[in-house]
Amino acid sequence: MIAQEPADLVLPNARVPVSMIARLDKFGGARDQDCVHGDLLIRNGRAERLIPTGPTGGSPWVVLPKLTECHVHLDKCYTISRMCDVRDGLQAAIAAQAADRVHWTQSDIRSRAMRGLEELISSGCVSVRSHVDWGRDDSPNAPSLAWSVLGELAQECSDRVTLQLAPLTDAEQIADPAVADAIAREIASNGGVFGVFVFDQANRRMGIRQAFEAADRHGLALDFHVDEGLDDELDGLEVIADLAIETGFQGPVLCGHACHLMNLDPEALKKLTEKLLRSNIFVASLPATNLFLQGRADGTPDRRGLTRIHELRAAGVPVVVGTDNVQDAFCPLGRHDPRQSLALAVLAAHLDPPFGTHFPMITTSARKALGLAPNHIDGAVIGDLIMFGAASTSEVLAGVSPPVRISAAFQGEFA
Ligand SMILES: [Zn+2]
Structure with a gap:
């Protein structure tokens, strides 16, 4: 004051x-x-x-x-100590995290999420986007308990930090237009962002289309977990770019992971990069979780699962860096600190000094990716x-x- x-x-x-x-x-x-x-x-x-x-x-x-943290999971953090035998990549992490939900009481979610949010504030953050698992065991399309708990935290801490919430819906689930619309309506009622997990679901194209249409109707930004793997058949990022161009969607679109870009040859990468530029999509590199989960085989990994930070930036596609998972089934280490995440990206992706040119990825550009003024x-x-x-x-x-x-x-x- x-x-x-x-x-x-x-x-x-x-x-x-x-x-x-x-x-x-x-x-x-x-x-x-x-x-x-x-x-x-x-x-x-x-x-x-x-x-x-x-x-x-x-x-x-x-x-x-x-600082701005563009991508965390405050409902999942600090659960790794309750798990054993977490190994074998993304699908195993999803299963282990799902099994942990038996512990997700209101007080459990609240205490872990608050600890994560305090850590973000202590690290210098003023704006944060957290993904939140959606659905209940008996009603997969209904808001989760975590959704309401984190909504309360966002209100309580609004004088110290802007906390945006993005439900982690499944592309298959929202391929049903009525489901997509009902979820979008619920998100809009608390100022959230439409978040979707896009992987290899059979109906992913329809799910992505419904996300764009529902987000447009309800005035929501979009945030995708997309192509979080190194399998050749993953095509979510390209489908998202195509639909952003086709629909002329005006809100910010942030695509996290995009690991599959590492599989593309130079010609295919150039073609997709041009689409990303035309569609004004932001790409979030999430090095911690990708380094831990991707490219797994026996022995030492030789594929690291990062997205193409250098090539995207060189082409003019805005790239930001996020922390993603902290001490959970997806990443067993780490802390909520964008500065640490950028430092990890420097080492993992060979981002050279001087580092001032990279700070927009956790400040001004990250704010724009979240639809906030730089x-x-x-x-x-x-x-x-x-x-x-x-x-x-x-x-x-x-x-x-x-x-x-x-x-x-x-x-x-x-x-
Ligand atoms: Zn994530």
């Missing part, structure tokens, strides 16, 4: 990644690799520009917008920014320094 009549404040020795600035020509600062460097002038509670560094110096800071640094309310004790973006991504509120630098200046 800023005092009633704030004077100008200055954060000394600040670096801001160029990729986080909307109007670089007005922002000032001296270029330093992928950042600009100077003292950050804060006027009327907003980051205005960099001014030349004063003589006092001070500890170095890298300033970022608060949060650049210039003009941002300082409550929407975080800083790290670091002198470079490499140090930030190394993860040694925790995120710190900007106001912490001005003890006594803020109420």
Whole structure:
């Protein structure tokens, strides 16, 4: 909270990644690799520009917008300790996670999801999308208990974080237009996003079409788990792109996983990439779960199941990075932290430094993928920014320094 009549404040020795600035020509600062460097002038509670560094110096800071987590599963997290013998890839993980649902009471779901959400907030997140399993054992098309529990959490925490919820429906299930419409109506009633799992279901094409039509009728964004495997017959991403173009769908479409792209030869990849560009689809790379589940065989894996981050970005398709599963049947390790997920993508996909060019994948671009306005640094309310004790973006991504509120630098200046 800023005092009633704030004077100008200055954060000394600040670096801001160029990729986080909307109007670089007005922002000032001296270029330093992928950042600009100077003292950050804060006027009327907003980051205005960099001014030349004063003589006092001070500890170095890298300033970022608060982070965005585009893809987690807060209903599943922290369940791995209840499971044994989780191995053999995606289908085994789905079965193990389904068996764990006998433990999913209201208090169990709530305590695990809250722990995950607090971890996201502590990691510097201001916007989060969580998928939520849909359906009950006795009524597979009805909202799940987890759907209502996470809906309550989203409301309770709305002053600290924007939590979007996307039900994890099945493409086969929503191939029935009446089912798709009823689920879309329920999603719309709490501001959610239409989420669909697309794999090798016989009716996947019809399911995807119904998702587009129901989302359009109810004004929903779309989010697909799609082609989470390395089998040649997976074609969900292409069907989604074709239908996005055919229907002229206007809402944001985010496609997570897209592992199957690794199977395409250069000509087929170019053709599909052009369709993705025309359809304004965002692709989410989810390295942790893909590294753990994909390309399994006896011994050491030599296929890693990531999507084509380099090729998609080079073609202009927006790519974002998400955390996906944390300590559950799909990924037995990890924590809810977009910075850690980007660091993993750097290692797994050979994303080279300087890393400032990659930060939009967990900030500005990730916000756009969720249908939210990008949060650049210039003009941002300082409550929407975080800083790290670091002198470079490499140090930030190394993860040694925790995120710190900007106001912490001005003890006594803020109420
Ligand atoms: Zn997922």
